[in-house]
Amino acid sequence: MTAACHPDEAADRPVDGLPVVALVGRPNVGKSTFLARASGRFVETANAPGTTVSLERRRVHARGRDAWLVDLPGTRSLDDVPAGDDPFWRLLLEAAPDAILVVADAGDLARHLPLAIACRDLGLPVVLAANLADEAARRGIEVDTGRLAQLLNGPAHATCGRAGQGVDAAVGDAVELAAQRRGVLEGTRSPRGSAPAPIYAFADEMELRRTATELTAKHRSLGAAAAADPLADAVAAGVISGRGAASIRLAHALDPKRWATATSWAADVERRRDAPEPLADRAARWSTSPWPGIPVFLGVSVAAFLSVLLVGGVLAAALAAAWSAVVSPALAAVVPAVIPVPVAARAVLWAVDGGLLGMLSVGVPYVLTFYLLLAVLEDSGYLTSAAVLMDRLFGVLGLPGRAAIPVLAAAGCNVPAIYGTRVLRTRRERVIGSFLVTLVPCSARSAVVIAAVAPFAGPAAALAAFGVVMGVTIAAGLGANALIPGRQSSLVLELAPLRAPVPGHVAAKAWWRFRSFVVQATPIMLAGSLVLGVVYEAGWWQAIASAIGPAVQWSLGLPAIAGVAVGFAFLRKELALQLLIAFAAIQLGRATGLGELMTPAQLFVYAVVTSISIPCIATLAALRGELGNRAAAGIAASTLGLALGTGALLARLLGIA
Amino acid sequence: MSPERPASDRPTLATLHVGGTLRVSDVDPAHAEELLREGLRPGAVVRVASRTPLGGPVIVVMGRSRIALSADVATAVRGEPPA
Numbered sequence A: 001m002t003a004a005c006h007p008d009e010a011a012d013r014p015v016d017g018l019p020v021v022a023l024v025g026r027p028n029v030g031k032s033t034f035l036a037r038a039s040g041r042f043v044e045t046a047n048a049p050g051t052t053v054s055l056e057r058r059r060v061h062a063r064g065r066d067a068w069l070v071d072l073p074g075t076r077s078l079d080d081v082p083a084g085d086d087p088f089w090r091l092l093l094e095a096a097p098d099a100i101l102v103v104a105d106a107g108d109l110a111r112h113l114p115l116a117i118a119c120r121d122l123g124l125p126v127v128l129a130a131n132l133a134d135e136a137a138r139r140g141i142e143v144d145t146g147r148l149a150q151l152l153n154g155p156a157h158a159t160c161g162r163a164g165q166g167v168d169a170a171v172g173d174a175v176e177l178a179a180q181r182r183g184v185l186e187g188t189r190s191p192r193g194s195a196p197a198p199i200y201a202f203a204d205e206m207e208l209r210r211t212a213t214e215l216t217a218k219h220r221s222l223g224a225a226a227a228a229d230p231l232a233d234a235v236a237a238g239v240i241s242g243r244g245a246a247s248i249r250l251a252h253a254l255d256p257k258r259w260a261t262a263t264s265w266a267a268d269v270e271r272r273r274d275a276p277e278p279l280a281d282r283a284a285r286w287s288t289s290p291w292p293g294i295p296v297f298l299g300v301s302v303a304a305f306l307s308v309l310l311v312g313g314v315l316a317a318a319l320a321a322a323w324s325a326v327v328s329p330a331l332a333a334v335v336p337a338v339i340p341v342p343v344a345a346r347a348v349l350w351a352v353d354g355g356l357l358g359m360l361s362v363g364v365p366y367v368l369t370f371y372l373l374l375a376v377l378e379d380s381g382y383l384t385s386a387a388v389l390m391d392r393l394f395g396v397l398g399l400p401g402r403a404a405i406p407v408l409a410a411a412g413c414n415v416p417a418i419y420g421t422r423v424l425r426t427r428r429e430r431v432i433g434s435f436l437v438t439l440v441p442c443s444a445r446s447a448v449v450i451a452a453v454a455p456f457a458g459p460a461a462a463l464a465a466f467g468v469v470m471g472v473t474i475a476a477g478l479g480a481n482a483l484i485p486g487r488q489s490s491l492v493l494e495l496a497p498l499r500a501p502v503p504g505h506v507a508a509k510a511w512w513r514f515r516s517f518v519v520q521a522t523p524i525m526l527a528g529s530l531v532l533g534v535v536y537e538a539g540w541w542q543a544i545a546s547a548i549g550p551a552v553q554w555s556l557g558l559p560a561i562a563g564v565a566v567g568f569a570f571l572r573k574e575l576a577l578q579l580l581i582a583f584a585a586i587q588l589g590r591a592t593g594l595g596e597l598m599t600p601a602q603l604f605v606y607a608v609v610t611s612i613s614i615p616c617i618a619t620l621a622a623l624r625g626e627l628g629n630r631a632a633a634g635i636a637a638s639t640l641g642l643a644l645g646t647g648a649l650l651a652r653l654l655g656i657a
Numbered sequence B: 001m002s003p004e005r006p007a008s009d010r011p012t013l014a015t016l017h018v019g020g021t022l023r024v025s026d027v028d029p030a031h032a033e034e035l036l037r038e039g040l041r042p043g044a045v046v047r048v049a050s051r052t053p054l055g056g057p058v059i060v061v062m063g064r065s066r067i068a069l070s071a072d073v074a075t076a077v078r079g080e081p082p083a
Ligand SMILES: Nc1nc2c(ncn2[C@@H]2O[C@H](COP(=O)(O)OP(=O)(O)O)[C@@H](O)[C@H]2O)c(=O)[nH]1
Pocket: A025, A026, A027, A028, A029, A030, A031, A032, A033, A034, A074, A131, A132, A133, A134, A135, A159, A160, A161, A162, A163, A379, A499, A500, A501, A502
């Protein structure tokens, strides 16, 4: 075969030489559902801005042939930038398709056909799936697919991806056309087909021809290295024709014409009858109107927060109980037998017993619960409604409305919330969003605040402590918005329709994200616990306490061991109080309570400082993974500075320093 | 059709009342490319469906789709009531 002989193709195109069909369509139109239907399995591709886009590729069997079906991120035009930094056409050319299956909304063809026309201009065989036919029918819209096929000069099918209707026929047509094109490339078939009906003006056609000639000649005259033009490369590699490449280059001039053509074609093929507005459409309208949209949003937020807290809490308790009943005793027996030095053995126990338990009782229940919830909100389409409602409010903090969900979710656990900031588009937004997320007290820190303050200074003081933390968070957002260069991106967002989420898809999505969390966080949890274990078991914390004691006393008005406990809470936030009590017991030589150790005012300061100071190590790891070393260090240093500043101010206001 | 009014007199999607319809006459070039991806271009007919509080995004309807536009973008779309 000749097609795979081009070096630039070898990396991207499967070497088995099977024909490739690319799924192209606007977001939320049902591409992934097509892939799932055709291959029998749900998918979740990592289409997060700022991350490398991995294209999901599945082998399918249709009309007696094998082929690859490639799911691409949803896009609104070929030069749109739907994910990462690359325009869509680069992702498409990387997939090197032999045919394109355009998935469109049967109920809104005027807005979906421009992309189909752009794909047709590439010179590749195009099959159109007028998907969501069931939703269109409910709105009183029927599509004349015969007429549509004529206009497009390629097969058109009415489909319902969710129920699977028409999917096999559409995929089958695409596979067949892809195989034919592959046959032509390999020289076993002669080219087929007629030229598509012209839709562009004479001047546009001339410009297309001129650009096509230029792109085709570039490699011959300059060589690949000097050409440095991905479009010329694609032409030279046989991925698309010169005219196809030219149609990408000239998208700017051609797109308005494509929209105009799409509008008239849609009017030509749509058969409308009167139908009452479907309930889903009415609900979608309500979800973004001030009433009842805002109360609904508040209700959903509180319910989300409580369900993560309650479900996570129940799961955490159950897992912790099971762990200490079964695994801890086993580890306590095995580790000292393997490691003969008692101090080292105890430190390792901190790591494997304490660290894994921390993962199991904090990470797993809260993170998994949150991911499931997030997937439900996303899949139902509600997330975009919430984003629009909150856009103005979060704009004050330099964030778009879509930041509302991760920031609220941070109250459960910061770690998934930081991964949740992937819904934000620019790096600036992700940095500010992650910063705010780390300032929101997670359930572990909230527990510390409540347990340290409420019993000794009363519930009102505990609320006041939360108020202080909230005030600091808002002030930090305002500050970050003012200090970090750039401004909030303007919003142009198509609202997703509301749909019942598909359980299999939700599960696949949540599971995919959860796995990457576990892989990233587990080693860090283990290492952090090991360090904590060594410092504790070797008694080094006492040396640290005497070293930082005077500074802690002077700045925060707290006893030295409180400073050490705050510092080590970095490794395990939920241990902030236990550590303090343990340190005190060792120092005093007897068991003691918090009330005996510090005054209510000191406990208040301690709680606020613990809650704001450096994110826990798992959060820090998430920050590093998502934003890189520098931003993670910057955020950690800022939170530490804020914590100390707030603590020192409070200590002076309360008269303890 | 009414005689051409000067551009500055024509309503924008930011000034049009909720429920009002507009035939787009011009789009600020700074936002034109992004808006074209949603089909908002000269000649398109759009309706203002609702506004969010505190000067938040405007929600417009085109065909069966609803699109949210922040205030700066809504100001960029000018037009006339369709004849
Ligand atoms: N009612 C209906 N829903 C569909 C159809 N096809 C897909 N969906 C749903 O539309 C949503 C988006 O689908 P998805 O495949 O993720 O879209 P993608 O963004 O194009 O990959 C999911 O909730 C699907 O279950 C269809 O033909 N009819």
